[in-house]
Amino acid sequence: MAYVFESVPRDRGRIDLSDPREVNWWRKKFDCSEWQLREAVAEVGDSAAIVEQMLDGRRTLITL
Numbered sequence: 001m002a003y004v005f006e007s008v009p010r011d012r013g014r015i016d017l018s019d020p021r022e023v024n025w026w027r028k029k030f031d032c033s034e035w036q037l038r039e040a041v042a043e044v045g046d047s048a049a050i051v052e053q054m055l056d057g058r059r060t061l062i063t064l
Contacts, residue, residue: 015046030055 009015009022016022017038026048027037032055040051 013048015041015048015051017041017046026051 007021007025009019009025015026015037023034023037027034030037030052032040036055037051040054044050044054
């Protein structure tokens with residue numbers, strides 16, 4: 001049986017989009033696509049807490 005070890009970001013307070021392993025880790029943590037993660041970081045910066053709040057807001061369904 002093979003074991004896969006995921007690397008945890010060095011700084012869990014900041015999102016480093018230049019590291020593919022970190023991008024994958026954050027994507028799974030926030031349950032979003034890579035595109036959504038990159039758009040959120042571009043809009044609000046690399047603070048993990050603020051990006052998480054933004055992504056939580058985007059997941060809210062609006063029905064008319």
